Amino acid sequence: MTMRLATGADLPVVVALTTAAYQPYTDLFGYPPIPVREDYAPRIERGEVWLREAGGTVVGLLVVEHHADYVMLFSIAVSPDFQGAGHGVAMLRWLEDKAREWGKPEMRLYTNARMERNIALYSAFGFHETGRRPNPYRPGWTIVDMTKKVDGAKKVGAI
DSSP, rough: EEEEEEOOGHHHHHHHHHHHHHHHHHHHSSSEEEEHHHOOOHHHHOEEEEEEETTTTEEEEEEEEEOOSSSEEEEEEEGGGTTTHHHHHHHHHHHHHHHHTOOOOOEEEEETTHHHEEEEEEHHOEEEEEEEEEEESTTTTTEEEEEEOOOOOOOOOOO
């Protein structure tokens, strides 16, 4: 298993994998979640999209924003064909190691309150809820903010 930065040539794979991975939530909500509607070309150009490969096949991805004192996990997605094999947790471990390497003492994310399975996964990995707020783009929906401290991270400068 390897992780690598996505390139422009990976854009169709990023879009297709994200759409497929979030399909159960699109069905549940009756509307695609924010990651499905995202324009990934600028994120790929900024070096925010990381792909997990197994045997030459992209099985998952992370979209990670760099901020002054933390990394923001915008999206994590595992191809439906590879779900349940530990790829999501492995990518979270990889991100924690990278945050430590990048000198970021905290990882943050936000998710829809109805994505209970994801919230449970993040909680089991050590994230804790820091608050809930209305979704500014979807009235009636609630966003859950979560954070995890990164032990051993040393501030080494901005990325």
